[in-house]
Amino acid sequence: MSDDQNKNHAEPHVTFRKVQKSYDGKNLIVKNLDLDIQRGEFLTLLGPSGSGKTTSLMMLAGFEIPTGGEIRLNNKIINQVPPHRRNIGMVFQNYALFPHMTVRENLRFPLTIRKLGATEMDRKVTKVLDMVQLDEFGDRYPQQLSGGQQQRVALARALVFDPELILMDEPLGALDKQLREHMQMEIKHIQQKLGLTVVFVTHDQSEALTMSDRIAIFNDGVIQQIGSSTAIYERPANPFVASFIGENNALSGLVETVAESTCRVRLDSGVYVHATLGDGVVQGARTIVSVRPESVQLNVQSLGCANRMGGYVKEITYLGDHLRVRVELAGRKEIMVKAPAAEHKHRFDTGDAIHVGVNPEHLLALAPTASA
Amino acid sequence: MTQYSATMPAPLDTAPEASLQSRLRRAERMNKLKYGALILPLAIFLMLTFVWPIAALLKRSVDNPEIITAFPQTSALLRGWNGQALPDDGVFAAFAGEMAQIKGTPVLAAAAKRLNMEVPGFRSLMMRTVRATPLEAGASAREVLIDADPRWGETATWQLLARNASPYTMRYLLASLDHKVNEQGKVVATSPEEAIFVDVLLRTFGMSFVVTVVCLLLGFPLAYFIATRPVKTANVLLMAVLLPFWTSILVRVAAWIVLLQSQGLVNQALMHLGITDHPLQLVFNSTGVYIAMVHILLPFMILPLYSVMKGISPVYMRAALSLGCPPFRSFWKIYFPQTLPGIGAGGLLVFILCMGYYITPSLLGSPNEQMASYFVAFYTNQTINWGMAAALSAILFVATLLLYAIYTRLVGSQNMAARAR
Numbered sequence: 185m186s187d188d189q190n191k192n193h194a195e196p197h198v199t200f201r202k203v204q205k206s207y208d209g210k211n212l213i214v215k216n217l218d219l220d221i222q223r224g225e226f227l228t229l230l231g232p233s234g235s236g237k238t239t240s241l242m243m244l245a246g247f248e249i250p251t252g253g254e255i256r257l258n259n260k261i262i263n264q265v266p267p268h269r270r271n272i273g274m275v276f277q278n279y280a281l282f283p284h285m286t287v288r289e290n291l292r293f294p295l296t297i298r299k300l301g302a303t304e305m306d307r308k309v310t311k312v313l314d315m316v317q318l319d320e321f322g323d324r325y326p327q328q329l330s331g332g333q334q335q336r337v338a339l340a341r342a343l344v345f346d347p348e349l350i351l352m353d354e355p356l357g358a359l360d361k362q363l364r365e366h367m368q369m370e371i372k373h374i375q376q377k378l379g380l381t382v383v384f385v386t387h388d389q390s391e392a393l394t395m396s397d398r399i400a401i402f403n404d405g406v407i408q409q410i411g412s413s414t415a416i417y418e419r420p421a422n423p424f425v426a427s428f429i430g431e432n433n434a435l436s437g438l439v440e441t442v443a444e445s446t447c448r449v450r451l452d453s454g455v456y457v458h459a460t461l462g463d464g465v466v467q468g469a470r471t472i473v474s475v476r477p478e479s480v481q482l483n484v485q486s487l488g489c490a491n492r493m494g495g496y497v498k499e500i501t502y503l504g505d506h507l508r509v510r511v512e513l514a515g516r517k518e519i520m521v522k523a524p525a526a527e528h529k530h531r532f533d534t535g536d537a538i539h540v541g542v543n544p545e546h547l548l549a550l551a552p553t554a555s556a
Numbered sequence: 557m558t559q560y561s562a563t564m565p566a567p568l569d570t571a572p573e574a575s576l577q578s579r580l581r582r583a584e585r586m587n588k589l590k591y592g593a594l595i596l597p598l599a600i601f602l603m604l605t606f607v608w609p610i611a612a613l614l615k616r617s618v619d620n621p622e623i624i625t626a627f628p629q630t631s632a633l634l635r636g637w638n639g640q641a642l643p644d645d646g647v648f649a650a651f652a653g654e655m656a657q658i659k660g661t662p663v664l665a666a667a668a669k670r671l672n673m674e675v676p677g678f679r680s681l682m683m684r685t686v687r688a689t690p691l692e693a694g695a696s697a698r699e700v701l702i703d704a705d706p707r708w709g710e711t712a713t714w715q716l717l718a719r720n721a722s723p724y725t726m727r728y729l730l731a732s733l734d735h736k737v738n739e740q741g742k743v744v745a746t747s748p749e750e751a752i753f754v755d756v757l758l759r760t761f762g763m764s765f766v767v768t769v770v771c772l773l774l775g776f777p778l779a780y781f782i783a784t785r786p787v788k789t790a791n792v793l794l795m796a797v798l799l800p801f802w803t804s805i806l807v808r809v810a811a812w813i814v815l816l817q818s819q820g821l822v823n824q825a826l827m828h829l830g831i832t833d834h835p836l837q838l839v840f841n842s843t844g845v846y847i848a849m850v851h852i853l854l855p856f857m858i859l860p861l862y863s864v865m866k867g868i869s870p871v872y873m874r875a876a877l878s879l880g881c882p883p884f885r886s887f888w889k890i891y892f893p894q895t896l897p898g899i900g901a902g903g904l905l906v907f908i909l910c911m912g913y914y915i916t917p918s919l920l921g922s923p924n925e926q927m928a929s930y931f932v933a934f935y936t937n938q939t940i941n942w943g944m945a946a947a948l949s950a951i952l953f954v955a956t957l958l959l960y961a962i963y964t965r966l967v968g969s970q971n972m973a974a975r976a977r
Contacts, residue, residue: 247874267877268886280875284893293889294879345880 195259196220197349197381198244203253205239213239215405217253221349221383226375228384228392231402232428238353240402241385245351246270257348273342275355279334281326287313287337288322294345312340315374332363339371349381356391368394389429393417401425421463423550426474433480433519434472439549442467447549449473453515457491458544464551471549477522479546482509483531486541495519497536502529511540614953617946620725623717626667627654631721634714639741643714648697651717656690673941674727675716681705712739728947732757753931757951760927763842763917764910767849771857771906772899774850779861779898784870797858805852809919812848813839844920852916853909857902864898897967904963908956928952 198221205214214236221227229237242248244255246267254261262270281290288309295305313319316336326334335355342350352371356364372395375382386392392399393413400410401424408428409421420426423434437451447461449471459473481489498518499510507528509521521540532538624631630651637643658664664686671678688704691697701708708714719725719737730736730743734751738744745751782793800808815821818835826832838844868891876886914929928948935945 245874245878247877266883267874268880268882270878271880272878274875274878276871276875278869278871280869280871282872282875282890293876293881297880297885341879351878 195223197223197225197258198383199256199259200240200244201254201256203240203243203255204251205236205243205248206251212251213405214243214250217405217407219400219407219410221381223381224379226372226382226384226395226397228386228396228399229402230386230389230392230399230428233387235402236405237385237387237400237402241351241353241383244383245272245274271345271348273345273347273350275335275338275342275350275352277354277357279326279338279355281334281337281341283326286323286325287318287329290326290337291322291341291344294341298345308344312344315343316340316370331359332367335359335367336370339374343374343378343380349383350375352382352384354386355384356386357388364391365394371395393429401428403428420474420548420550423472423474423552426548426550431477431520431522433475433477435474435517435519436470436472436552439465439467439469439471446544447471449549451515451517453513453517455493455514457542457547459491459547459549460545462548462550465549470552472552474548474550475519475542475546477508477520479542480519480521480523481541482521482523482528483539485527486539489541489543491544491547492539492541495538495540497532497534497538500532500534509538511538513540610953613946614950615946616942617728617950618724618726619943619946620670620720620723620727622667622670623720624723626658626663627651627717627721630654630717634718634721637714637718639711639715639718642709642711645696645698647714648701648708652689652691652697652701655686659686659689670720671716674720678716681707681713715739715741725943728943729950731944732947732951753948756926756928756931757955759925760911760929760952761955763845763849763925763927764907767846767853767910768857768903768907770846770850771854772903775854775857775861775902776895776899779858779865782858783862783865783868794862797855800851801855805915808852809848809916812844812851812920816844816847839920840922842921842925845917845925848916848920849910849913853906856905856909860901860905861895861898864895864901868894900963900967904959907959911952911956 198219200217200219203214203217204212206212213234217236217240219240229240231237239248243250246262246265250263254263256262257270257272281287282293285293291309291312292305295308300308309322310319313322316339318333318336318340321329321333321337326337329337335358338355342352355371356367359367368391371382374380384392384395393416396413398410398412399416401408401416403424409416409425411419416425416429420429420432426432427434435451437449437457440448440450440456442461442465445461446458447465447467449457449459451457451473457473459471462471465471486492493513495511495513497509498512501508502525505525507523507525509523509528510518511521512518519540627650630647633647633650634643637647655664658667664682668679668682671682685701685704685708688700691700698708716739719741726743727737731746732753734746734754735743736746778797782790782797785793813820816839817823818837820838822838823832823835826836827834838847872890872894873883873886876890877883881889911927912929913927914933917925917927918930918933928951932945932948932952935941935948
């Protein structure tokens with residue numbers, strides 16, 4: 185599940201080794217975190233709230249001290265280095281622009297601390313303002329800017345002092361959908377142009393899929409899976425990842441026989457299916473087979489599929505480019521199907537009998553308990 | 557309107573745009589009336605109990621009714637007098653006539669008292685003169701008056717009357733600033749041995765300033781501490797801050813006397829600890845006044861500071877740290893400037909309250925610590941000189957308004973960016 189073709193494997197930029205964090209001395213928010221972040225990569229920490237992703241980011245920034253383990257930056261342990269000596273740029277959720285300073289003063293702030301000369305300072309501030317296309321807004325106060333502009337200033341401020349790496353804590357959460365998508369591309373472009381190492385925290389999966397080189401899926405203080413967008417979406421390691429990223433149909437069953445990379449599963453409804461073998465799935469064990477709604481074929485399209493089942497149409501929702509069809513299979517199990525509208529419109533109606541088909545490569549047999 | 561299809565109901569609104577405007581205004585007027593009616597009782601209450609009494613009292617500081625009430629005709633004539641030579645016979649005659657009219661009434665006594673305030677001995681002059689009235693028929697008013705007292709033959713006497721012949725005077729306000737109008741009608745400084753009010757006002761401002769600064773120095777860390785605690789702890793601590801509010805101010809002052817006196821708890825503790833071998837004079841001097849005033853006014857500093865600090869997100873400090881700024885400098889450069897509105901509000905509140913303090917300094921201080929309000933009380937209760945009491949109040953009032961104007965100016969420019977949207 186690695187796609188780090190262009191990354192330096194010799195020495196990761198940041199490493200987490202057996203890092204733990206507990207706030208109350210009883211429960212671990214982060215459990216034995218092992219994570220390598222490569223130089224120049226855009227890594228997203230994705231997970232539901234309370235999964236430990238923000239805590240991990242805050243430990244890297246230095247605002248939280250790990251209860252155990254070690255964090256290295258450029259192979260130096262930074263557990264005890266206070267945040268202001270780490271040289272890590274950070275973009276906060278609500279931007280945290282200093283309200284009593286103009287945009288230019290905000291940008292100059294980290295440079296003043298580094299005692300840069302006036303001309304050098306002006307050059308850097310102008311350059312970074314230019315990069316986020318806010319050259320004309322230098323003398324405004326943050327409150328006079330729109331949300332998107334404030335976001336850019338926050339980004340510019342995190343970049344202006346050439347930090348080791350950039351951390352972003354749900355920086356786009358406060359923007360509306362259109363602006364958010366625009367900013368996603370802009371951040372991605374700047375990251376690629378400057379070759380920055382970025383660690384990005386979000387709970388928005390589409391954001392993670394769009395921007396990341398790699399995604400680390402957090403749940404319960406543990407990384408469930410780490411890999412590229414494609415790997416995460418197409419080959420989820422366990423039922424949690426499968427259901428957390430994108431839409432997913434899950435059917436439970438028993439593994440009957442195991443071949444090289446496939447297996448035969450007897451679903452609880454008694455139907456046999458061929459599925460791709462997931463990690464940790466063994467013969468005779470319970471399994472959850474998972475399939476994306478868009479990988480399920482209906483009626484004529486299902487003819488060539490290795491797994492075919494009969495069912496009834498429970499509900500049809502028209503969404504313009506596609507239909508969402510809720511199909512009840514044998515044993516009262518329901519699955520959701522996403523089908524192109526052009527091919528299926530008016531071909532069937534609620535209550536009709538229908539055939540569904542799935543190819544084994546889209547049907548993934550996963551070990552039921554979430555473990556990593 | 558013909559473009560509507562036949563199946564559509566006929567449009568209801570065919571009136572021109574102006575009617576929409578007037579309907580909107582009518583709808584809003586009802587609302588305005590409703591809200592107006594809701595606040596009307598409060599508005600009336602405030603007018604009757606607050607605005608009107610203050611205005612009436614402030615007017616007293618320039619009021620000068622005594623002479624014009626006693627001698628309306630003479631006053632009118634004197635206003636046309638050039639003030640160089642003695643007034644003509646008409647003035648003498650009018651004065652003698654009016655003297656006779658008010659003979660034996662309180663009006664005369666009031667006028668005599670008023671004039672005596674400016675020139676000691678004027679009361680007896682008036683009383684001697686009134687005995688010579690009414691004039692016998694045919695007698696010359698000038699001769700009779702000068703005969704009764706030769707001072708009526710001096711221009712200065714008449715100038716005094718003329719100066720007070722208008723319904724308003726600057727005398728009280730000038731006196732509050734240690735100035736007076738001399739016999740030539742010029743504003744001059746009072747002689748140093750009579751001048752006390754400038755000192756009193758400066759002392760009032762000085763003490764208020766010291767109390768404000770001490771309150772800020774003590775209150776700022778505490779407000780910061782409370783603002784950074786979890787809600788539960790913060791509430792308990794705020795209760796502790798508010799606790800003194802529920803005790804009468806008199807009780808608290810009395811408690812300080814008990815604590816701070818030479819055989820009091822504080823002195824005994826200090827002597828037990830060997831810090832001092834003889835009791836320190838902690839009360840009935842400026843120390844006592846400062847201790848008690850700071851204690852009483854501290855909550856007024858802490859509460860505005862706390863409310864401002866509560867609104868400052870801790871993420872600003874984190875942002876400053878992440879940009880490489882060391883913790884103390886982050887606090888000073890990022891956190892502190894954002895608390896300035898709170899410092900301004902708390903400082904102003906404490907300063908203004910302090911300027912009006914009366915009970916605490918009068919019970920805990922020596923005569924050297926008495927502030928302007930002591931003299932207001934003195935003129936109101938002891939000498940019944942409403943003019944001086946009102947004038948001193950007016951000066952405190954104007955000083956307060958000035959301070960407030962400066963404050964809004966400063967905070968206004970601070971928050972200009974925030975309001976510019």
